[in-house]
Amino acid sequence: MAWNEPGKDDKDPWKNKGGNNQGPPDLDDLFKDLGNKFGGVFGGSNGSSNKSSNSFPSAVIIVALLVALVVYAYSCIYTIKEAERGVKLRFGEYVGLVEPGLSWKWTFVEHIIPVDVQTTRDLPASGFMLTQDENVVRVEMQVQYRVIDARDYIFSVTNADSSLSEALDSALRYVVGHSEMDDVLTSGREQVRQSVWQELEKIIEPYNMGLMVVDVNFKDARPPEEVKDAFDDAISAQEDEIRYIREAEAYARGIEPRARGRVSRMEQEALAYKQQTVLDAEGEVARFTKLLPEYQAAPEVTRERLYLATMEKVYANTSKVMVDVEGGNNMMYIPLDKMINQQNTAPARTSQPMNSATSQQQPSTTMNSASGRSDRFNSGRN
Structure with a gap:
């Protein structure tokens, strides 16, 4: 049965007394009742003036609205970090990207999802x-x-x-x-x-x-761990094989250049010996070619000079000392033992100074005259 059925006024939720049926109460009356109740709770008197009762609920509502507005405004401010980009959604729909910095969004309407785009x-x-x-x-x-x-x-x-x-x-x-x-x-x-x-x-x-x-x-x-040892052995064998191959290649690369170097050196030495032999032969030919006119002009003198030069070369490599004392009775002291020792240690270096020294000490004993030399040389050749 409905509450507003005729004859059932006692069930009116709005407490409509007197049967006037004026409808729901006014909002001002409702706020006044709430203000009176709060006033009683906070120590207020029900007998206060109507002016204070009317101003209290209005002030509470204004303060609550201001606080809610401040909280909402604070929640609308957000920050995107330097390494991030913000994905903006409005009622769940993508509307754009937000760059780093301080930004504004409508809370409960827009939603921002920050995404790090720089970190690896x-x-x-x-x-x-x-x-x-x-x-x-x-x-x-x-x-x-x-x-x-x-x-x-x-x-x-x-x-x-x-x-x-x-x-x-x-x-x-x-x-x-x-x-x-x-x-x-x-x-x-x-x-x-x-x-x-x-x-x-x-x-x-x-x-x-x-x-x-x-x-x-x-x-x-x-x-797998069950076969790890066998695989380790196989891998070690493969590594040893590769190592031996590398060592053999390194040895081959080291031997081959040395062999090529020896071959090149032997070739160069052969060419040098060839050139030296040819040049020596050409020099001898040129020397004999120049000696031929002199020999034709003075055969005896030329033969004697050649003989002297040859004997000088021969005696330069021996330890013997030849002294010509013919025609003089001068006594000479020659340190033969020292001269022999020097020739044994360095014959090529000391033979010529010895001969020169001997010739300087006894210039007259080498040969007395050209005729005497020719006689001795002829007798020596005989």
Whole structure:
């Protein structure tokens, strides 16, 4: 039954006394009642004047409105850091990007999502994977990336970081699955890293996630613990093989230049000996050619001079001293023992000074006259 049914005035919620049915009470009367109640709570008197009762609720409302306005204005002010860009949403719809600095937004109407676009982030990936030659390896890799488009980073996919992690795991398993175990563990690590990088960029390109891959680091790759010792031995053997090959190549590279150098030196020495022999022969020919006119002019004198020059060369390499004492009775003291010792130690260097000294000390004893010399030389030749 409705409360305003005729004959049921006692159920009127507005307490309409007297049956006048004037409708709901006025708002001023309602605020007056509230003011009287608050006044009683804070020690006010119900018998206060109507003027104070009317001004109190108005003041409370004004103060509350001012406080709410200040709080709302404070909540509308925000700051975007230097390394961030703000994605502005108005009722959930994208309206633009906010640059770093102090800015204003309408609270409860606009929402700002700050996105760091300068920091380089790290994302690891690891797990046991099957290689092309059906071996199991545990690979650990890390990708470094940063945000280049804040809007795509927020709206292109549900979670860009999670999507990148799944793409990295997919690219890593694809590359390892198409590589042999020896390449993954030893020599092909750099190639695996480059292949994972290329495959990762190929996977994330259609999604436009607003991310840029900065680097991909190959941290570790190892076989399972159960077979680790056997693989370590195999790897050591491969490393020894490579080392021995490198040492042999280094030895070959060291021996070959020395051999070529010796060959070149021998060739140069042969050419020099050839030239020296030819020049000596040409010199002898020229010397005899010049001596021929002199010999034809004075045969005896020329033969004597040649004989003297030849004997000088012969005696220069011997330890004998020839002294001509014919025609004189002078006593000479010659330190033969010292001269012999000097000739034994350095015959080429001391033979000529000895002969010159002897000739200086005894100029007259070498030969008395040209006729005497010719007689002695002729007798010596005989």
